[in-house]
Amino acid sequence: MNEVTARSATSMPKIWLASYPPTVPEFIPPLKHQSLGELFEDSCARFAERPAFSSMGKSLTFRTLEAESRKIGAWLQAQGLAKGDRVAVMLPNVLQNPVIVYGILRAGFVVVNVNPLYTPRELEHQLRDSGAKALFVLENFARTAEQAVPKTDVKHVVVATMGDMLGLKGHIVNFIVRRVKKLVPAWSLPSAKSFRQVLSEGARLSLSAPGTKPSDLAFLQYTGGTTGVSKGAMLTHANLLANKEQMGVWLDSAFLEKKRPEQLQFLCALPLYHIFALTVNSLMGVATGSHNILIANPRDIPALVKEIGEHQIHIFPGLNTLFNALMNNADFQKLDFSALILVFGGGMSVQRPVAERWLEMTGCPITEGYGLSETSPVATANRCNRRDFSGMIGLPISSTEISIRDDDGEEVEQGDVGEICIRGPQVMAGYWNRPDETAAAMTPDNYFRTGDMGYMDAQGYTKIVDRKKDMILVSGFNVYPNEVEEVVASHPGVLECAAVGLKDEHSGEAVKIFVVRKDPNLTEAEVKAHCVANLTNYKRPRFIEFRDSLPKSNVGKILRRELRG
Template structure:
């Protein structure tokens, strides 16, 4: 299929983006901070750090890592931090030292943390004190020689820093007891006021920048090897894409997704950083009251989230008090966007959610809707600049227009492969450089894609394919349902059957009412056979429902 989607691009958006305008992320950083010295780069908890201050702080950290600890180019440094000012300092400090970032979910259990540290070969970890007890347990079985510990208030202005740390430790009691011999203090490392002797770094576009671990929603987490070129490609592609709505000097963008996730780090932070934007870091987006309060303090140009975040915000009683007058883009990714969520968000805010699609292995985004005016929402959009998409059948042939098949992606943002897993890499990336995503979509004659579901989530009921997201969308339209996710369970008659997991808005909602609602919109084999009511649905940190966890919890052993 020819690149028919190019006709859908907003005016001025190029077919290709030149990645080599920077020689590496280090080059990008140093040229950008020189250009925007006095502009605010990030804000968090009332503290603002400028591009110039970020330059100095990250240089001190880079100096310590290379010249004090003696780390060599290419060694791995794990970052186990939530959205605090410490994160961008750590990220750029590690990159400037010629080292590789290993992003770690701060909510990991000790076994999960142990696996990632061992698999990545991390020799250093930068960790928030709140999670040191977990790290202490992991360190019993994996050796990480250098541990740098930071507190929540370390980058805040005094006396707020002192007060914040007192509240975290003694009022909210968020820091379990821990002891890690030889642990270094972040504040002491960054308090060195002498001009740091920055290491001489010769880093190129093909050098590794990140070991970005997949969320593990369909199995054990694997480390996607992302190069400086991969990261810059996606950041520059999105910069070109967003040029359709213009860039304002020092514009703010809301970072509610965790920075250890590719969508927030690459598609928001690196992308907007190049353009001189200011990221408003939300430390705990699960605190909806705190998130909405922070949204009310800033006029931001863009925000990104997963469907569940937009749904929750739309239902918040104070969302109408947020000033969206400067907001030009609300971008959704990470999971199929139910039409009902787009509708309730539009009703609550007057804004249209711009849907998109990406994955860790493609450094964030591969498909997105144009940002210019369109008469209606059209699925997840079209392939972004420099990106090719093919929809393939099971036999590997290219599917016809509107025929569902697996998404294959090729472009400069596609990973080099999986760390230390050549067989998995060979299965994921074919000889032509196309990445098999495991996601099912259909492409129309105009190049627009409609995401259907994950290939591994698809159920086969009596020989018929059932995509859970389609059933989810129907269930969410019931006013008595707050959240819903369906999974496939073994069935003696039909092979598999559909089981609905529902969080009630109406506490009196019954199983019969849910099934009757589904039957009114779905053909028989798609209707849930059973309904289970839960208090919450298990999710990844970015809000994707963990269907595998639901299925494992609800299917009896031996079935």
């Protein structure tokens, strides 16, 4: 949506504008670049000698990143792929990831990000659905590809190793990964090429300018499938460029009170195949000439803490579960946090006990925002200079509108709960090959229906109360799991928790809470007493089950659907 359309499409008052930081405009300026490839090349020229990405002690400068991605793009073009063909990337946070992704984009193809931990069935679905013609995969997951690729249209497979871009150290890393940790199951992909072989062949080829337009697809970003079959959100170059611009003006407001370092350092602990890290870390990092510290395995908390301690981290995008896990590590508590400027919380609700403890421990507040794969992803954000935890997802960012609507698509009264709907230049072009799903997700006036329930306060801040499908109905009363979880999580003996609804013959549904103890002596009676003191009767959990852990997605989001059974 261009600026003219955004200005004229609604007559609803934008009450959030009065709460904007002074430097943030109502609308972003016209896009400076035609494509992500053009933006990438511009940044690599401007910041050539700066480190762009680091992994396991090895850094890639912007100059090297440009040269290596050019080889990837040239090689892909030489395989006969047509502009707009899809190329799948099944890699964790290693240096090859940005090299490959930007190579694909520069060559005029569409990136299909794939979770490396997918099963063969899940991988086959995504490759078949996207019609991918090529796949880049880490050898650790090549056995999965071996089982899935023959049933798809994939013609070219490139296999990378953990040590490919680590120099001499890479041989040691590969030996440890393969022989010591035994993380590479046997695989057979007879026609596959190695990543190093592709770089070598690409070095002898030329990259042709593909003539990419802003409206061309850049990514098929598959949803996690929590609301049904996993489907690809079609994100255009304009979508991502707009969201980069929107985040850029918001980020600038963080330096009204804090001096901007010569080069920002981002911690990239969230996976680059996820839209949050893809845009907030990789795209924003490249656009601003920043340095991203890539973490291949954020579940290894001691190793992550060690990595954080070795860098002056300025910007840290993360999730509630990650923040919580870090704070329960004794070595993390001893770190120097004076360099931290911004900590972004997204992907799931940040809980008040976690946010307040984080601020006390680090001195840097968690700035909560909100977005989805379908919105590239950022749609709302709290002010960067706000130190208190509001529990709100923030204000609509520049050129973005939020409308809270009922089941009939009518806007509800300000302050009432309804479905959060989003309109702006970052909203996807639709779902890949699913016009019915696209029609169901979009309103006639071009708002995206998020499926999240919330309300907007008088200052324009939005609060999520839950997803439509997660809502628990107890005797006709709506119970929102987030509220129950936040209360239970505030008990000092609770590490983390998740609330779900169970069928109940008397009340329709009853609330059950799954709890992971921080205090091993915590009892059911203590949890219930805490709920009696903080929740009205119908919201209190009728059932409590203690677990050693809770099921989580690879991004760290607690999976309530698996707990429902």
